[in-house]
Amino acid sequence: MRSYTLDDSLRAIEPHLRPLIAPEPLERLRAVGRCFPDALADSFGFEYRLHPPAASVDFAFHIAEAERDILAGLAPHVRLATPFAEHPVWQRIRRFCAAWADPGADLHHRVADLWLEFDVEADGATAGTGDPPVPGLLFRPASPPDVQTANPGSAPSYAWVWERALPLLSGGSLSPAVQDTLIACLTHLPAHTHAYQIGLMLGRRVDAVRLCLVGSPAVLLPYLGAMGWTGSLAEVEAIAAALQPYVDGILLDIDVGARLYPRIGLEGIYLTRYLPCVDGRWQALLDHLVAQGLCSPPTRDVLLAYCGYNLAQPLHRRIYVRGLNHIKLVYQPGLPLAAKVYFGAMHKPISAIPTPSGEIATAVGAGGVEGAEDEGCIQQTGDRAGARRAGEIQTQEASPTIAAGTITSAVSFLLAARDTHGWWTDFLLAAGISDEWVTGYVGTMLATVPDDRVAGAVANAWRLLQTRSHRADGAWGYNRFPPGDADSTGWALQLAHALGESESDRACRAVQALDVHVRPDGGLSTYAREGPIRAFIHAAPETALEGWCGSHTCVSAALAALPDYRCRLRGYLHATQQRDGGWPAYWWHDPEYATALAAEALAAIDLEAEQVARAVAWGLSRLGPQGYVATGDHPSGSPFATAWCLRLLLLGRADGALRETIAATTGWLRQQQQPDGSWASSARLRVPHSDDLNPNRYDRWTYHGAIQGSLVFDRRRVFTTATVLQALSRSVGAQ
Numbered sequence: 001m002r003s004y005t006l007d008d009s010l011r012a013i014e015p016h017l018r019p020l021i022a023p024e025p026l027e028r029l030r031a032v033g034r035c036f037p038d039a040l041a042d043s044f045g046f047e048y049r050l051h052p053p054a055a056s057v058d059f060a061f062h063i064a065e066a067e068r069d070i071l072a073g074l075a076p077h078v079r080l081a082t083p084f085a086e087h088p089v090w091q092r093i094r095r096f097c098a099a100w101a102d103p104g105a106d107l108h109h110r111v112a113d114l115w116l117e118f119d120v121e122a123d124g125a126t127a128g129t130g131d132p133p134v135p136g137l138l139f140r141p142a143s144p145p146d147v148q149t150a151n152p153g154s155a156p157s158y159a160w161v162w163e164r165a166l167p168l169l170s171g172g173s174l175s176p177a178v179q180d181t182l183i184a185c186l187t188h189l190p191a192h193t194h195a196y197q198i199g200l201m202l203g204r205r206v207d208a209v210r211l212c213l214v215g216s217p218a219v220l221l222p223y224l225g226a227m228g229w230t231g232s233l234a235e236v237e238a239i240a241a242a243l244q245p246y247v248d249g250i251l252l253d254i255d256v257g258a259r260l261y262p263r264i265g266l267e268g269i270y271l272t273r274y275l276p277c278v279d280g281r282w283q284a285l286l287d288h289l290v291a292q293g294l295c296s297p298p299t300r301d302v303l304l305a306y307c308g309y310n311l312a313q314p315l316h317r318r319i320y321v322r323g324l325n326h327i328k329l330v331y332q333p334g335l336p337l338a339a340k341v342y343f344g345a346m347h348k349p350i351s352a353i354p355t356p357s358g359e360i361a362t363a364v365g366a367g368g369v370e371g372a373e374d375e376g377c378i379q380q381t382g383d384r385a386g387a388r389r390a391g392e393i394q395t396q397e398a399s400p401t402i403a404a405g406t407i408t409s410a411v412s413f414l415l416a417a418r419d420t421h422g423w424w425t426d427f428l429l430a431a432g433i434s435d436e437w438v439t440g441y442v443g444t445m446l447a448t449v450p451d452d453r454v455a456g457a458v459a460n461a462w463r464l465l466q467t468r469s470h471r472a473d474g475a476w477g478y479n480r481f482p483p484g485d486a487d488s489t490g491w492a493l494q495l496a497h498a499l500g501e502s503e504s505d506r507a508c509r510a511v512q513a514l515d516v517h518v519r520p521d522g523g524l525s526t527y528a529r530e531g532p533i534r535a536f537i538h539a540a541p542e543t544a545l546e547g548w549c550g551s552h553t554c555v556s557a558a559l560a561a562l563p564d565y566r567c568r569l570r571g572y573l574h575a576t577q578q579r580d581g582g583w584p585a586y587w588w589h590d591p592e593y594a595t596a597l598a599a600e601a602l603a604a605i606d607l608e609a610e611q612v613a614r615a616v617a618w619g620l621s622r623l624g625p626q627g628y629v630a631t632g633d634h635p636s637g638s639p640f641a642t643a644w645c646l647r648l649l650l651l652g653r654a655d656g657a658l659r660e661t662i663a664a665t666t667g668w669l670r671q672q673q674q675p676d677g678s679w680a681s682s683a684r685l686r687v688p689h690s691d692d693l694n695p696n697r698y699d700r701w702t703y704h705g706a707i708q709g710s711l712v713f714d715r716r717r718v719f720t721t722a723t724v725l726q727a728l729s730r731s732v733g734a735q
Helices: 004-017 022-034 065-072 082-086 086-100 106-110 159-170 174-189 217-226 233-244 281-289 295-308 382-389 400-416 436-447 454-467 486-498 505-517 528-535 554-561 570-576 593-605 611-623 637-651 656-672 718-734
Strands: 043-051 055-061 109-116 136-141 193-199 208-214 249-256 259-267 308-310 319-331 340-350 427-431 432-434 684-687 712-715
Touching: 004 022, 004 043, 004 308, 004 319, 004 340, 022 055, 022 109, 022 281, 022 486, 043 611, 055 159, 065 086, 082 086, 086 106, 086 159, 106 109, 106 159, 109 193, 136 159, 136 208, 159 193, 159 340, 159 436, 174 249, 217 233, 217 249, 233 259, 233 281, 233 319, 281 295, 281 319, 295 340, 295 505, 400 436, 400 718, 427 436, 427 718, 432 436, 436 454, 436 486, 436 718, 454 486, 454 637, 486 505, 554 570, 554 593, 570 593, 593 611, 637 656, 637 684, 637 718, 656 718
Parallel strands: none
Antiparallel strands: 043 055, 043 340, 055 109, 109 136, 136 193, 193 208, 208 249, 249 259, 259 319, 308 319, 319 340, 427 432, 684 712
């Protein structure tokens, strides 16, 4: 059987590369691609020199946990060729990835992912030497560490970088002078900044470490001056100010040697991948670069035309999503400003692409990507978009075949979205990416879905949750690092209940842990005591935490799904229902979440309860005429809020009007399903300030932040997809 290489993926998008890359540099890219198995990267990209223009194009690809084992030599069926095992640089990369893969090693919890970058023009593999190509390697810390410790003299959180990570990659070759400068740079990072990537250009003869820094240029530029950078801060500040209106943020790239090198890269980034390709922001940015003389009009037009997606039959029907990623402006004192653009492709194997009619598509057009709110987030255009524009809503009952196809595709997406161990992960906060909470939630949503593949997946999720036993009280948390909380514990217990494990020792310990979360008003708080969470977030003694440690309707409503808590929380839910029939949420921007959970709990006690009827009426008022809930961030409909609203409607008396509304809402949700089986990211988690008792009055949220005052979406679409899948499963079951 033939083994596919990355060159096969390059061939799949070659027609879209030819207008940008000349034949000779394209062949050099393919020569590098032939050195690596296709399984090594499902996302790769290119560095293209806009100004001054150059024919050479560099190649990079992304390594996540799923691909890490290949580089570590641990994958049983996919290995690098023999020359890699004998090459000294690749031996160091292998040792680094082996430490990253080892659950007992510090790097396992420190490294999120990495990129391999190849300077193709200078690469030995393309010059006919026979040696493996040597990359630069940049790794991303798993979460932004808090380097602003209470004691400035204490060891900074980045010590693992120079003590363990870089020695593995460099083979101990970093000079003491470079290490001293690096320690100073990482130790003195200002508040609210962090290193996004850290790496070594292993293929270059430069004794330096690359740092990619996240933070406001207004904060980072004075910091660079304090660290001894000798360039003009005013000039770089002017470059950043001119770029800022066209991007979501700016990263600073610096090279740390015995001193800071004068060359600085300013990366203009977008917080949603590939969506700016279709919403006009890349057009505006490239127009700006053309006006500044940093890009030619023909190049701009070719770059914009590159975006889209296509299907490749030779690679087991893989779908390739092509898009522009970010821009980099390179400042060097005394030289003209340089500009580079980074573009690439993501790909995944698919078995079928459902169309609105329920048929299987045999091809996907190369049109633009619509509604891509995250990595790999694709929404089919054409007939589906036309149906939405025409306002065509399905009001008749869908056929069982179409319903089954919708559910099957969604289950396939969720099963493929698990990491190598079986965890579902989503959301990114200062504490990192959530696995315990998200796995409990997604497992609960999947547990009752009629699909034969579900049982093994949810059983494995419960097994994984049981391995997290490091908290003395038996609670679960956002992930392994923060203190346990009632919400994460409640969703894990819901999964245990769905699997008949409520009486297990592990579940019983967790139930006991929830006792201290009960507040005088009868509700449950997310965090039971101030001390552990105060220490975790490094809150000052004068900072109040009454908001996080008070009773929360969304947490209480979720726990009320458990039979043992339903009657205990009945009085609290009655007392907190608002006059309009809804319930407010604390951690969620969408009240549909808390309202549906509260109403379902009360309906389980008494389906005819007046509170349930009021909640259903509230849900009907939230829906527009086309069957969806419009929000400020999703004015054309939020799948997440709409799915919870659908669950509300299913509690109502099934008269003719209600049945029509349920059918319209169900039809709208089915129409929004994307080719990979997911729904667009729309679960809006918010992190109120710790002293905020009513975050619904707060109006200065920071989108895609990581700390208090932030509004964060499920970038991996796992949370939204699980929510919609469960709602549709209930709707189909009720027909």
